[in-house]
Amino acid sequence: MRAEPQPGAYRPDPAILELADWLGSPVPGADFPSTVLRFRNDRWDRAIGLSDVSDDQWTQHFGRFAPLPDNLPQPLALKYHGHQFRVYNPEIGDGRGFLFAQMRGGDGRLLDCGTKGSGTTPYSRAGDGRLTLKGAVREILATEMLEAQGVNTSKTLSVIETGEELFRGDEPSPTRSAVMVRLSHGHIRIGTFQRLAVLEEPDHMAALVDYCLEHYPGPPPPAGAPGREEPAVQLLHQVVERLADLAASWMVAGFVHGVLNTDNMNISGESFDYGPWRWLPRWDAGFTAAYFDSQGLYAFGRQPEALHWNCGQLAIALRSIADAPPLIAALERFGPLYMAATARRWIWRLGVTSQGAERDAALVAACEAAMRNEVQEPETFWLRHRGGRNASGPLAEAFSGYEPLDTDDVYLATASTESMLIEEVEGIWSAIDQRDDWEPLKDKVAAVRRLGAALGEPPAPAGILPGASLIPS
Numbered sequence: 001m002r003a004e005p006q007p008g009a010y011r012p013d014p015a016i017l018e019l020a021d022w023l024g025s026p027v028p029g030a031d032f033p034s035t036v037l038r039f040r041n042d043r044w045d046r047a048i049g050l051s052d053v054s055d056d057q058w059t060q061h062f063g064r065f066a067p068l069p070d071n072l073p074q075p076l077a078l079k080y081h082g083h084q085f086r087v088y089n090p091e092i093g094d095g096r097g098f099l100f101a102q103m104r105g106g107d108g109r110l111l112d113c114g115t116k117g118s119g120t121t122p123y124s125r126a127g128d129g130r131l132t133l134k135g136a137v138r139e140i141l142a143t144e145m146l147e148a149q150g151v152n153t154s155k156t157l158s159v160i161e162t163g164e165e166l167f168r169g170d171e172p173s174p175t176r177s178a179v180m181v182r183l184s185h186g187h188i189r190i191g192t193f194q195r196l197a198v199l200e201e202p203d204h205m206a207a208l209v210d211y212c213l214e215h216y217p218g219p220p221p222p223a224g225a226p227g228r229e230e231p232a233v234q235l236l237h238q239v240v241e242r243l244a245d246l247a248a249s250w251m252v253a254g255f256v257h258g259v260l261n262t263d264n265m266n267i268s269g270e271s272f273d274y275g276p277w278r279w280l281p282r283w284d285a286g287f288t289a290a291y292f293d294s295q296g297l298y299a300f301g302r303q304p305e306a307l308h309w310n311c312g313q314l315a316i317a318l319r320s321i322a323d324a325p326p327l328i329a330a331l332e333r334f335g336p337l338y339m340a341a342t343a344r345r346w347i348w349r350l351g352v353t354s355q356g357a358e359r360d361a362a363l364v365a366a367c368e369a370a371m372r373n374e375v376q377e378p379e380t381f382w383l384r385h386r387g388g389r390n391a392s393g394p395l396a397e398a399f400s401g402y403e404p405l406d407t408d409d410v411y412l413a414t415a416s417t418e419s420m421l422i423e424e425v426e427g428i429w430s431a432i433d434q435r436d437d438w439e440p441l442k443d444k445v446a447a448v449r450r451l452g453a454a455l456g457e458p459p460a461p462a463g464i465l466p467g468a469s470l471i472p473s
Helices: 055-062 133-148 190-198 202-215 231-253 300-318 324-331 334-350 357-374 378-384 393-399 422-435 439-455
Strands: 024-026 036-040 076-078 082-084 087-089 099-104 110-116 155-166 175-184
Touching: 036 055, 036 133, 055 155, 076 099, 082 190, 110 133, 133 155, 133 175, 133 422, 133 439, 190 202, 190 300, 202 231, 202 300, 231 300, 231 324, 231 334, 300 324, 300 334, 334 357, 357 378, 357 393, 422 439
Parallel strands: none
Antiparallel strands: 024 076, 036 155, 082 087, 099 110, 110 175, 155 175
C-alpha cells in the first residue's frame, strides 16, 4: 500500500517575500460573479493544515482570495521569460495566475498555492486571465492519474466554478469558467532564470540560486565533478537529475505533456501546468498531444530530448554567474541518469525485483517491443504482465529470473485497470457540461486513487536529498 500524504498543522512560510521586489508583481484577484466549490482535495488539504477549514471559508480564500493568516498579504504574479517551442519570448509571465500562499507541508517541504484562471495581470498580454471549467476538470484528472502512476506532480487542490461565460477557439463556446488552485513544491521555472540572464541581473541570479538550494534541497554533485562547490553548478546538477527522472516517469506512464516550454519547467523537478495532455492509446513515439505542435517537437518519444534541451537553457542562463565547463559536465549526466531512472521506474510498474542495470535495460526493451507488436495501451500492458505473468516468446525470456513482488494483490489481479484515454475524459466532461452531473468525475478520482494505493510506494523522485526538506517546527 502507498502512504497517504503526511498530515500537518498550518505553518505559513511566505519565503518568496525575500525575493518579491524583483521576482513578481503584487496583483488583485478577479471579482467573479459567483463562487461554487466543485472540487476540494481531501487528501492534500490536511497536508497543509487546512482540513478543518469550512467550505465557506475555503471559497473565500481560494475563490475570493482573502489572504490566509500570516501568509502573503497580496497575490504575487511571478515574472519569467521562456522558450516557447524553442522560440524565445520575453513577453510572458504569470498571465492568468499568481502565487497566493506558501506553507510547510506535513513532511516539512515548502509548498506553494498557485492559481490558474484568477484574472488578468501585467503579463496577460491579450488574454482574459480566465480558465474554462473543462480545463480545470482536465487538470484534476491529469494530476490524480499521474500521482497514482508515481509521477512527481503538482496536486489540484481546489476548483471553484466562477459563473462567467468564456469564449475559446478550441472548444464549444460560450463555456463555463473556473478558478483552480494547484499545490506545488515551488513555482520557480527555468524561464525565471532566463529572464534574469537577459536583463543582466547577476546579483538577483545568485540570490535566486541560493533560494532554490535552500528551499528545494538536493544531493551534492558527484565526487570529482568540476566546480562542485559553486552554488550555480550544484543547482544545475540537481535540476538535471530531477528532469531526467521526470522525463523517465512520463515515459513509463505513457503520458504526453504537450507543451514542454522552458516556462513550464519547474526547477524542483515537479510536473505541472497541464493543457493539451494525452495518455497513449498505444505505444507510439510519434504521438503528440497538442494540435498546434505540427512538427511533433514535443511528441511522446521526444520528451526526454525536450527536457535535456531545457536543462541546456538553464545552463546558458547560469553562465552569467558560473564558468561553462562545470555546467557542461552537469548536462552530460542527463543521458545516463535518464536511462537509470527509466529502468528503476519500469521495474516498479512491473512489480518485480531489479536484476541489475544490464538485465533491467533488456527487460525494458523487450516490453517496448511487445507493446508495439501487440498494439496495447500501456496501462493494459502493465496490468497484464505485472509480476511477469502472461509473457511469452522474447518477453518471457526477458522476464526469466525476475521475482514478482505482489502477485497476491487482489486489485492488481483483476482483469482491467484504470486508464485516462481522451474518450473517457470527454465523457466525464460531457456529464458535467450537459447534465451538471459530477458523479462520473468523483467516481473516476476514487478509482484512480485505488490504483495508486494498489501500486504501492513509487520510487522517490531523483535529485532531492532525503530528509533535507524536513524543517523543524
